[in-house]
Amino acid sequence: MPQKNVLTFDPRTKIVLLVLINILVLGSGPFIITLAAAGIVAALYLSAAKWTGALKFVIFVSICAAAFLILPAVIGGPVSAVVAVTGYWLARFGVSCGYAAYFISTTGPAQISAALIALKFPRVIVVPLVVVIRFIPTVAEELHAISDAMVLRGIYPGPIGALAHPIRTAEFVLVPLLAASSRIADDLSASSMLRGLGSHRNPTSIEKLTFNFTDVVLILCALALTIFSIFGKGLAL
C-alpha cells in the first residue's frame, strides 16, 4: 500500500476535501475558484506520483478553461459561444470528477470504512456503504460471467444487437445478475453478521489513521479557497 516518495493523506482529510471541492467548484463561486481548485487537484495527482493522470487532468481543464476564457474573444458568433459554455461547465465538472478519480484511486475500501467509523457516521450509512464498496467488483465479475455464459449458449448479442433489442438484452443480463446477487446477499449478510458487522460497539480497524503535517497543509489550502470564495465574490472572472 504506502509507497516511498509518495505523499499519503489521511482518508478523513480526503473525504472532507471531497465535499469541500465539490461545494466550491459546483457552487456559485467565481470561475477563478474552479481554476484554483484545479491547481490543488493537479498537485494532489503529482503528490501521488500519478504523472499521466496529472497530465490528462491539466490538459483537459486547460482546454476547457481556454474555450471559455479565450475563444469568445478571438472568434465571435453563436458557435464559439456554445463551445464556450460547454467548456465552462466541463471545466467545473471536470475538476470535481478529477478529484473524485484521485480519491477513488488512492483510498482503499478499508481506509474509507475506517474513516467513516472514526468520523462517527451512523451504522445505517456505514454498513450499506461498506457493502456497496465490497459488492461493486462482484457485480462486475458477475456481468463478465453472464456474458461468457451468453457466448457459450450462442445468445451473445454484441453491441449492435444489444442496441437493437435493449430491453431483451437487459432481461437476459439482469435476471441472472439479480438471481445471483440475491443469493450472494444472503451469504454476505450471514458471514458479515458472524464477523460482527453492524453490532453496536465501535469496531476497530487495522488501518491506522493519523493526521500528518501534509494533512494540515492540504486542509489549510482548502480553507483558504473556501474563505476566498465567500469573500471574493465581487472579483472579476
Added chain:
Amino acid sequence: MTSQQTTSSRSKISTRDLVNIGVYTAIYYVITFLGGMVGIVSPIGMFVGFVLSTIIGGTVIMLFMAKTPVMGAMTVLGLIVGVLMLATGHFWGCIPICAALGFIADLIVKAGHYHSRTHNILAYGVFQLWIIGPFAPLFMNTTAYYEDMRSSMGAQYATQMSQIFTPLVVAIFVVILCFVGLFGAWIGTKLIDRHFAKARLVS
C-alpha cells in the same frame, strides 16, 4: 443456505436489511453509471442512457422493495446513491435530493402496506426524479453563472442562455423522467412475476 427473510413488513431496519440495501444499491448504481457512460458520446446519448438505465433500474428497485419491506429502506438507498454520486464527482446536492425522494418513495410504499403494485411502481417513478440532481448546478445559482458568462461572452448571449434553462423546460424533463420510471417499474414487476416469483425468490 435457506433464506430466513420474511417478506411481511417489519418496523425496524436490521443488519440483514442494511446488507441487502448495500447489494441492491451497488447493482442499481452500476446500471445508472453505465447509462451515464453512454452520455459521454453526446448530450442526446446522455438522455438515451438515462432513459435506458431508468427502465432497467426499475426491475432492481422493484425486487429490492419486495425483499426489504421496511420503512426507511428507500431513504437509506437514496442516501447511499447520493454519497456514491458525490464520491464520483457529481454535485453534492445529490445527497439531500436522493434522500428526500427516497423518503417520499418510502412513504408511498408504506401507504400501500409494502405489497401494493401500484404504490411500488409510483414510488419508483417519484424516486427516479433524483436524476435531476447531477444537473442541478445548471439550474441553480444561475445569476452567478451568468455573471461569469457576461464577463466572457457579452450580455446578449448570457440572457439568451438564461432563457434555455427555464422552469418549463425543467418541468417537462421531470414529467418525462417520471413516466419513463413508471414504465421501467411496470416492466420490473412483469420480469419479477415471470422469473423470480416462480422460483420463489420473492413471494
